[in-house]
Amino acid sequence: xxxxxxxxxxxxxxxxxxxxxxxxxxxxxxxxxxxxxxxxxxxxxxxxxxxxxxxxxxxxxxxxxxxxxxxxxxxxxxxxxxxxxxxxxxxxxxxxxxxxxxxxxxxxxxxxxxxxxxxxxxxxxxxxxxxxxxxxxxxxxxxxxxxxxxxxxxxxxxxxxxxxxxxxxxxxxxxxxxxxxxxxxxxxxxxxxxxxxxxxxxxxxxxxxxxxxxxxxxxxxxxxxxxxxxxxxxxxxxxxxxxxxxxxxxxxxxxxxxxxxxxxxxxxxxxxxxxxxxxxxxxxxxxxxxxxxxxxxxxxxxxxxxxxxxxxxxxxxxxxxxxxxxxxxxxxxxxxxxxxxxxxxxxxxxxxx
Amino acid sequence: xxxxxxxxxxxxxxxxxxxxxxxxxxxxxxxxxxxxxxxxxxxxxxxxxxxxxxxxxxxxxxxxxxxxxxxxxxxxxxxxxxxxxxxxxxxxxxxxxxxxxxxxxxxxxxxxxxxxxxxxxxxxxxxxxxxxxxxxxxxxxxxxxxxxxxxxxxxxxxxxxxxxxxxxxxxxxxxxxxxxxxxxxxxxxxxxxxxxxxxxxxxxxxxxxxxxxxxxxxxxxxxxxxxxxxxxxxxxxxxxxxxxxxxxxxxxxxxxxxxxxxxxxxxxxxxxxxxxxxxxxxxxxxxxxxxxxxxxxxxxxxxxxxxxxxxxxxxxxxxxxxxxxxxxxxxxxxxxxxxxxxx
Numbered sequence: 001x002x003x004x005x006x007x008x009x010x011x012x013x014x015x016x017x018x019x020x021x022x023x024x025x026x027x028x029x030x031x032x033x034x035x036x037x038x039x040x041x042x043x044x045x046x047x048x049x050x051x052x053x054x055x056x057x058x059x060x061x062x063x064x065x066x067x068x069x070x071x072x073x074x075x076x077x078x079x080x081x082x083x084x085x086x087x088x089x090x091x092x093x094x095x096x097x098x099x100x101x102x103x104x105x106x107x108x109x110x111x112x113x114x115x116x117x118x119x120x121x122x123x124x125x126x127x128x129x130x131x132x133x134x135x136x137x138x139x140x141x142x143x144x145x146x147x148x149x150x151x152x153x154x155x156x157x158x159x160x161x162x163x164x165x166x167x168x169x170x171x172x173x174x175x176x177x178x179x180x181x182x183x184x185x186x187x188x189x190x191x192x193x194x195x196x197x198x199x200x201x202x203x204x205x206x207x208x209x210x211x212x213x214x215x216x217x218x219x220x221x222x223x224x225x226x227x228x229x230x231x232x233x234x235x236x237x238x239x240x241x242x243x244x245x246x247x248x249x250x251x252x253x254x255x256x257x258x259x260x261x262x263x264x265x266x267x268x269x270x271x272x273x274x275x276x277x278x279x280x281x282x283x284x285x286x287x288x289x290x291x292x293x294x295x296x297x298x299x300x301x302x303x304x305x306x307x308x309x310x311x312x313x314x315x316x317x318x319x320x321x322x323x324x325x326x327x328x329x330x331x332x333x334x335x336x337x338x339x340x341x342x343x344x345x346x347x348x349x350x351x352x353x
Numbered sequence: 354x355x356x357x358x359x360x361x362x363x364x365x366x367x368x369x370x371x372x373x374x375x376x377x378x379x380x381x382x383x384x385x386x387x388x389x390x391x392x393x394x395x396x397x398x399x400x401x402x403x404x405x406x407x408x409x410x411x412x413x414x415x416x417x418x419x420x421x422x423x424x425x426x427x428x429x430x431x432x433x434x435x436x437x438x439x440x441x442x443x444x445x446x447x448x449x450x451x452x453x454x455x456x457x458x459x460x461x462x463x464x465x466x467x468x469x470x471x472x473x474x475x476x477x478x479x480x481x482x483x484x485x486x487x488x489x490x491x492x493x494x495x496x497x498x499x500x501x502x503x504x505x506x507x508x509x510x511x512x513x514x515x516x517x518x519x520x521x522x523x524x525x526x527x528x529x530x531x532x533x534x535x536x537x538x539x540x541x542x543x544x545x546x547x548x549x550x551x552x553x554x555x556x557x558x559x560x561x562x563x564x565x566x567x568x569x570x571x572x573x574x575x576x577x578x579x580x581x582x583x584x585x586x587x588x589x590x591x592x593x594x595x596x597x598x599x600x601x602x603x604x605x606x607x608x609x610x611x612x613x614x615x616x617x618x619x620x621x622x623x624x625x626x627x628x629x630x631x632x633x634x635x636x637x638x639x640x641x642x643x644x645x646x647x648x649x650x651x652x653x654x655x656x657x658x659x660x661x662x663x664x665x666x667x668x669x670x671x672x673x674x675x676x677x678x679x680x681x682x683x684x685x686x687x688x689x690x691x692x693x694x695x696x
Contacts, residue, residue, distance in 0.1 A: 073598035
């Protein structure tokens with residue numbers, strides 16, 4: 001096992017720069033998720049680590065060794081693809097044994113390692129089947145088995161759960177987490193689903209337009225987003241934003257909405273800002289702000305309520321114990337320590353929390 | 354779909370198939386059972402003023418024409434045409450097998466029987482040209498697929514040229530090039546230091562030239578189909594194989610070839626059927642003396658002054674049986690799959 005380091009890596013397609021100097025260190029055995037919207041460059045980074053894509057600039061180190069010029073085979077990595085990328089004409093056993101056969105391992109060793117991986121992933125009854133005879137979840141498990149069997153230095157996951165239905169996704173998420181716990185291999189997991197990233201990873205790296213926006217533990221990103229992009233991307237449902245101006249130490253939004261907050265530094269009046277409050281952080285009941293309920297989405301334990309707060313369509317999360325209907329009036333308040341304020345121009349967080 | 358609607362849709366095709374496929378086949382089978390009438394002969398006495406009289410046999414043109422008009426199909430011969438020397442030649446084969454001086458003698462004497470001479474070359478042509486042309490087409494497809502986009506267009510056009518050229522013209526061009534004063538023929542003579550070496554004189558060279566021509570002209574079809582197939586190979590699976598440590602050759606062997614296998618079966622079938630009716634190169638190369646094919650035999654029976662419809666019909670029926678035998682593995686497989694589905 002070994003760690004991974006990206007030193008100022010960049011990728012250009014002609015004149016278009018898609019990755020702009022990424023620096024990232026992944027410790028030995030760490031599980032890091034790269035998350036961001038489509039086109040942010042997360043898959044490109046993964047493919048560069050795998051050796052499937054050339055890098056324009058910088059260095060990639062696996063276990064303190066620069067691997068820029070090495071072929072995928074020589075990098076000792078394993079990759080799980082979104083489409084599973086199994087060999088359709090081979091059985092599950094042959095799929096898992098393929099790499100070992102190519103690297104000239106003995107039949108006995110191949111048998112032992114495949115059986116071990118199959119046991120770990122509960123694939124034993126499926127070993128003689130072809131991929132076409134498997135369900136989506138089973139195929140993904142085979143893809144993981146194929147990766148595990150090689151005992152690689154680094155695991156790369158490229159949106160492996162995107163093709164599965166919601167229920168299976170949750171189940172497979174658990175299996176991936178359990179697998180990582182068992183084998184403890186350094187892993188990079190690419191996804192556009194921030195819930196997946198937060199539930200799985202030790203550390204989450206948020207990317208946008210080829211630049212790292214913020215990296216940290218899932219709760220760190222949730223609690224202290226570095227900028228407007230991270231604040232909007234992390235958390236589900238997404239944070240509510242209000243354009244505002246600093247006035248008397250608070251953020252004054254249009255139509256009289258006022259958000260007191262704890263500033264990190266002194267801000268002058270008239271400074272243009274964006275206020276962010278997560279739906280789950282609004283306290284409903286006796287609040288300073290009141291609006292009409294326009295939309296109610298019960299999900300069981302909680303209810304998403306869309307509120308017209310002085311012309312701002314605002315999502316508020318309330319307990320399903322409260323009976324709220326469209327047309328009702330609801331008053332809410334934004335707690336001081338949970339109110340985020342960002343610079344309107346640069347997007348950088350200005351509030352202390 | 355109701356049966357009535359189904360038949361309404363299928364009927365035009367069925368009618369066309371009966372008219373253009375079934376009826377001609379029935380006609381060919383019927384004709385193969387008949388031979389041309391014997392000419393009606395009459396004995397005439399021919400007397401000369403000073404030489405006395407002699408009797409001689411003459412063709413009675415009027416009676417022959419009358420007979421022909423009465424029975425235009427000719428004389429019923431049953432399966433006689435199939436078994437005669439020009440076709441299956443069982444009697445001749447029996448003699449060859451009983452009185453021969455080894456395998457070489459059997460080979461030479463069998464090659465003197467026209468049907469077997471045509472059949473052997475046809476089969477050799479099928480089973481040599483088909484795999485080689487497919488391999489060539491696949492190789493070109495792989496090479497073109499690896500080219501930068503800018504160069505792909507011209508190279509694809511260039512690779513398709515053999516398919517665009519009319520087979521007769523293509524084979525004629527190659528024949529001229531291989532003739533003693535052509536560029537290839539002269540080069541071969543020079544290389545082997547044998548001024549007498551010529552295509553016309555050497556059966557071996559004729560066969561090689563015909564087979565090479567076959568590969569050259571059949572290659573583009575395989576190329577086009579395989580090139581299209583290569584565009585459908587999943588990139589993820591190829592990349593997965595790269596990560597698994599497969600070299601370029603191993604990726605072809607374990608990912609691309611299995612992916613293209615159904616396509617290869619289709620190409621092999623089409624090419625086999627196409628090659629089974631090899632004809633033009635034999636005419637183009639004027640190779641009748643050294644190599645003939647079943648199609649050429651039919652052409653030979655039907656051309657010239659006396660058209661031997663019965664003989665051509667018998668060769669045609671034997672050719673159809675040959676095609677059925679060639680296709681039978683696929684037909685059996687399709688039937689089994691159909692039965693499995695029904696069950």
